[in-house]
Structure formats: structure tokens, C-alpha cells
Amino acid sequence: MLQVIHEDGTYDVVLEPKLSEERLQEMYRALIFIRTLDTRMLSLQRQGRIGFYVPSSGEEATQVGSVAALGKEDWIFPAYREPGTALWRGYPLASLISQFYGNAEDLAKGRQMPNHYANRELRIVSISSPVGTQIPHAVGCAWAMKIRGEKNAAIVYFGDGATSQGDFHAGMNFAGVFGVPCVFLCKNNQWAISMPIEKQTATSSLAVKARAYGFEGMRVDGNDVLAVYSATKWALEKARTGGGPTLIEAVTYRMGPHSSSDDPTRYRKQEELDLWSRKDPIQRFQKYLEGKGSYDATWELQVRSEIDDAITEAVRAAEKIPPPAMETVFTDVYADLPWHLREQMEEFLKGGFRRRPEDMGAFPL
Numbered sequence: 001m002l003q004v005i006h007e008d009g010t011y012d013v014v015l016e017p018k019l020s021e022e023r024l025q026e027m028y029r030a031l032i033f034i035r036t037l038d039t040r041m042l043s044l045q046r047q048g049r050i051g052f053y054v055p056s057s058g059e060e061a062t063q064v065g066s067v068a069a070l071g072k073e074d075w076i077f078p079a080y081r082e083p084g085t086a087l088w089r090g091y092p093l094a095s096l097i098s099q100f101y102g103n104a105e106d107l108a109k110g111r112q113m114p115n116h117y118a119n120r121e122l123r124i125v126s127i128s129s130p131v132g133t134q135i136p137h138a139v140g141c142a143w144a145m146k147i148r149g150e151k152n153a154a155i156v157y158f159g160d161g162a163t164s165q166g167d168f169h170a171g172m173n174f175a176g177v178f179g180v181p182c183v184f185l186c187k188n189n190q191w192a193i194s195m196p197i198e199k200q201t202a203t204s205s206l207a208v209k210a211r212a213y214g215f216e217g218m219r220v221d222g223n224d225v226l227a228v229y230s231a232t233k234w235a236l237e238k239a240r241t242g243g244g245p246t247l248i249e250a251v252t253y254r255m256g257p258h259s260s261s262d263d264p265t266r267y268r269k270q271e272e273l274d275l276w277s278r279k280d281p282i283q284r285f286q287k288y289l290e291g292k293g294s295y296d297a298t299w300e301l302q303v304r305s306e307i308d309d310a311i312t313e314a315v316r317a318a319e320k321i322p323p324p325a326m327e328t329v330f331t332d333v334y335a336d337l338p339w340h341l342r343e344q345m346e347e348f349l350k351g352g353f354r355r356r357p358e359d360m361g362a363f364p365l
Contacts, residue, residue, distance in 0.1 A: 001219045001220060001221055001251060002015070002218065002219065002220040002221065002227045002230070002231055003015075003220070003221040003224050003227050004016055004017070004221075004224055004226040004227045004230060005224045005225075005226055005227070005284055005285065005287075005288045007278070007279055007284060008287065009284060009286075009287025009288045009290065009291050010288075010291065011226070011288055011291070015227075015230065016226060017226055017229055017230050017233070019226075019229075021292075021294045023068075024289060024292075024294055025289070025294060025299075027064050027065075027068060027225055027229075027285070028282075028285055028286070028289060028295075029303050029307075030060075030063075030064045030068075030084055030087070030088055031060045031061065031064055031084075031225065031281065031282045031285060032282065032300075032303060032304060032307060033084070033087060033307050034056060034057075034060045034063060034064070034083060034084040034087075035057055035060060035282060036304070036307050036308065036311065037083060037311060038053075038055040038056060038057045038256065039057075040311050040315070041053045041055075041097075041100060042055055042256070042260060044100075044315065045260040046260075049319070050100045050101055050114055051102075051114060052113060052114045052115065052259065052260055052261070053100065053114060053115060053259065053260045054080045054081055054114075054115040054258075054259045054260070055081075055256040055257065055259075055260075056081040056082070056083065056084070056254075057254075057255040057256045058189070058223075058252060058253045058254055058255030058256070058276065058280070058281070059081060059187055059189055059222070059252050059253075059254060059281075060084060060225075060281050060282060061222060061223050061224060061225035061228055061250075061252070061281035061285070062157075062185070062187050062222045062228055062250040062252055063081075063082055063083075063084030063085050063088075064084050064088065064225050064228075065224075065225040065226065065227070065228025065229040065232065066085070066155065066157075066185055066228055066229070066232040066248075066250075067084065067085040067088045067089060068088065068229055069229050069232040069233035069236055070089075070155065070232070070236065071152065071153075071236070072123075073123070073150075073152045074123065074152050074153050074154065074155060074236065075123045075125065075138070075141050075142075075145075075152070075153075075154040075155070076089065076122075076123060076124045076125065076154075076155055076157075077125045077134040077135075077137055077138035077141070077154060077155065077156040077157065078124065078125070078127050078134070078157050079127065079134065079157045079158050079159060079162070079187075080115050080116065080127045080129070081157075081159070081187070081254075082127075082157050083096065083115075083117075085124070085157075086117055086119070086122075086124055089119075089122045089123075089124060090122055091117065091119055091122060091124065093310055093311070093314045094314045094317055094318070095107060095117075095119075096117055096314075097311075097314045097315060097318045098318050098321060099112070099114065099115075099116070099117045100114045100115065100318075101114075101318045101319070101321070102114065102323070102324075103318060103321040103322065103323060103324065104321050104322050104323060104324045104325065105318070105321050106324065107119065108126075109324040109328040109332070110323065110324045110328075112126065112127075113129060115127065116128070116129070125137065125138075125141075131158075131159075131161055131162050131165055131192075132158055132162035132165035132166075132167035132168050133167055134156055134157075134158065135156055135158060135162065135165075135167045135168055135170075135171035135172075135184070136167050136170055136171040136174070137156075138154045138155070138156035138171070138182055138184075139154075139156075139171045139174050139175045139180055139182055141154045141182075142154040142175070142180035142181045142182035142239075142245075143174075143178055143180045145180075145181060146178070146179070146180055146181060151240045151241075152181070152240065153181040153182065153183060153236050153239040153240050154180075154181065154182045154183070155182070155183040155185055155232070155236070156171075156182065156183070156184055156185065157185050157187060158184075158185075158186055158187070159186070159187050159188070159189060159192060160186060160187070160188040160189065160190070160191075160192055160197050160200055160206060161192025161193070161195060161200065162186070162192075163186060163200065163201065163206055163209065164192070164200055164201070171184075172184065172209070172210070172212075172213040172245075172247070173213050175213065175215070175244070175245040176210075176213035176214040176215050176244070176245065177213075177214070179215075179242070179244035179245070180239075180244070180245055181239035181240055181242075181244070181245070182239065182245045183232060183235045183236060183239060183245065183246055183248065184210075184245065184246070184247040184248065185232070185248045185250060186206050186207075186247065186248065186249045186250065187222060187250050187252055188206055188222065188249050188250065188251050188252065189222075189252050189253055189254040190252075190253055190254065190276075191254055191258070191264075191267075191268065193258045193262065194258075194264075194266070194267040196268075205217075205219050205249060206219075206247075206249040207219040207247055207248070207249035209247065210245075210246070210247035215244050215245050215246060215247070216246050216247070217246070217247040217248075217249065218231055218235075218246065218247070218248055218249070219248075219249045219251060220248060220249070220250050220251070221250075221251060222250030222251045222252030222281075223251075223252050223253070223279050223280070223281040223284060224281070224284065225281060225285055226288075228248075228250055231248050231250075232248065234246075235248060252281075253276035253279070255273065255276065255277070255280075286300075326348065326349055327345055327349060329345075329348070330342075330344065330345040330348075
């Protein structure tokens with residue numbers, strides 16, 4: 001398993017990517033941002049101010065390490081635990097939180113669940129709830145880039161549970177046969193909701209599954225941001241130069257619940273959580289920065305204060321924004337609204353829209 005930074009903060013001088021101090025501090029700030037966002041958004045959900053949230057505490061390094069290796073023209077196909085990739089790519093915090101609220105500034109106009117953010121300009125494809133459906137989509141995008149002769153790549157994120165889905169196998173097989181420029185990043189966080197990894201597969205790892213489809217798989221320490229960065233950068237460069245796909249298994253751990261609707265204490269032991277807490281990706285990277293003389297406690301306090309203020313301001317702004325306009329129910333489907341939908345919209349806005357008794361069936365209003 002590829003590891004650059006050891007759990008005590010020491011590191012492999014040969015494997016260490018040569019990044020500037022500014023870049024390293026930017027990555028550390030991003031790790032803190034994700035963890036803080038998680039804490040604040042879960043609190044808002046518990047207060048009833050947003051309806052749903054999917055936390056990613058413990059998995060920050062898989063997000064930051066991978067997205068930091070991407071080029072601006074590469075496409076991102078996220079699962080629903082990648083807010084750090086969106087923020088790093090330039091997704092405005094205000095827009096992200098508006099998506100959690102589903103207000104008028106939400107790019108999806110409230111049509112998607114919270115945490116299902118997307119941005120075409122940033123090449124971030126919409127998250128979908130069904131497990132693994134993003135995998136063949138990413139492969140199709142990568143195949144299109146290969147056909148066009150573009151020197152870009154697609155990266156697709158998914159959890160260990162997705163490797164039990166048909167979409168995973170179909171996507172992997174297609175990618176191997178056609179040699180598409182796609183990086184499969186599997187975040188093995190040990191649990192597919194309440195299903196442990198040992199009940200997902202009989203193989204020694206998830207990375208080994210790539211062999212069956214004719215391409216390389218590699219296992220990395222998913223709590224080591226530099227290991228994830230190095231693996232992703234190598235896989236992307238290989239993809240862009242015609243080397244085909246790669247499966248990266250990032251071994252990490254979901255510290256919190258699967259979602260705000262989950263109670264992990266019902267299926268996992270506190271001892272397991274304590275064990276992985278000692279492998280915390282943020283604490284490890286902090287020790288690494290300290291060893292290089294690139295960390296200062298005063299600087300971190302300032303960073304945390306700035307992040308808190310930014311989130312507070314974005315939440316305040318989001319709560320002042322009204323819901324999406326009623327007519328958005330009918331828009332964004334056709335460039336020119338057909339006459340029959342325009343009639344329906346006008347009747348709906350007048351308050352005259354009612355379902356006929358014969359249409360109600362078993363689902364009365």
C-alpha cells in the first residue's frame with residue numbers, strides 16, 4: 001500500500017512529491033475546511049434548518065489529494081462525499097450551501113437532494129443517489145474524449161459498496177477494452193452504510209479487481225493526502241498519454257454516520273472508531289508540516305477563524321434567499337417551452353391547477 005506520510009508525521013523522502021510550502025498549506029487549509037463544513041452542516045440539519053446532509057469526516061485526504069492532482073479540463077464524477085473536490089475546483093461556498101438549502105440560488109433550483117451539487121462550467125457532473133451509476137457515465141465521458149483526441153481525463157469517485165454493483169463491473173470492463181482515460185477512485189471507508197468490507201468481497205483488496213479487466217490497480221493509504229496526490233497524478237498522466245485507466249483503492253475510514261439519517265453506533269464498535277481516530281488524516285498532515293517547519297499554531301487559528309466566518313456568512317445569506325420561483329417547475333427542460341407546457345404553467349401560476357378525480361387513483365391529494 002502506497003504511503004508517503006507515516007502515522008507519526010515522518011515521511012518517505014523518495015516518494016514525497018516536491019510541492020511548494022504554499023501548496024502544502026493550501027491542502028491543509030482544504031482539509032480543515034471540509035471537516036469544519038461537516039460539523040456545521042450536521043448541526044444545521046439537527047436544528048431542522050436543512051433537510052439532509054452527507055458528512056465526509058475522516059475521508060478529507062482522499063478528496064484533497066486527488067483533486068489537487070487534477071487539471072482544470074479534467075471531468076469530475078463525484079459520489080456524495082466529495083464537497084472538498086467541489087470547493088477546491090472553485091465551486092463558490094455560497095452556491096454550495098444554497099444547494100443544501102434548495103433555495104433560488106441553488107443551480108438545480110431545489111430539484112436535487114441536498115449534497116447533490118453540480119457545475120457544468122467547473123466540469124463537475126451531478127451527483128446521483130443510486131450507488132455506482134456515475135461509473136459508466138465517467139467511462140462514457142472518457143471514451144468521448146479519446147475519440148475527440150483530447151488530452152484530458154475523467155475521474156470517478158465511489159465507495160467500497162459500489163464495487164458490488166453491476167455498474168462498477170460494466171464500467172470497468174468497458175474502460176479496459178477501449179483503454180479510456182479514466183481514473184477510478186474507490187474510497188474504501190470500510191462500511192457500505194452498515195455492511196462491512198469483509199462482507200463485500202472475498203478478494204484480498206479492491207484494487208486487485210482491476211486485473212480482471214486488463215488494467216492496473218493500486219492501493220494507497222487514503223488518510224495520507226500526499227500518497228493520494230501522487231497516485232492520482234501518476235494515474236492521470238498515464239491516462240492522458242494513452243496508457244488507459246487505473247483503479248485506485250484509497251483505504252480510509254468514515255468517522256461519522258453514512259448520512260444525517262444514520263446511526264453508526266448500531267452496527268460498529270467504539271474500539272474500531274478509536275483505532276481509526278489515531279490515523280486521522282488532518283492530524284497526520286499537521287505533524288508532517290510541523291516536521292518541515294511549515295506549520296504554526298497561530299496560523300491555524302487564523303485559518304479556522306476565517307473558515308468559520310465564511311461558513312457563517314454563507315449560511316446567513318442562504319437563509320435570506322427565497323425558494324425557487326414556481327415557474328422553475330416547468331423550465332430547464334426545453335429551450336423553447338412548448339405550448340401545452342406553457343398553458344399548464346400559466347394555469348399552475350394562477351392557482352387553477354387541480355388533479356382530476358379519475359387521475360388520482362390510489363394516490364389522492
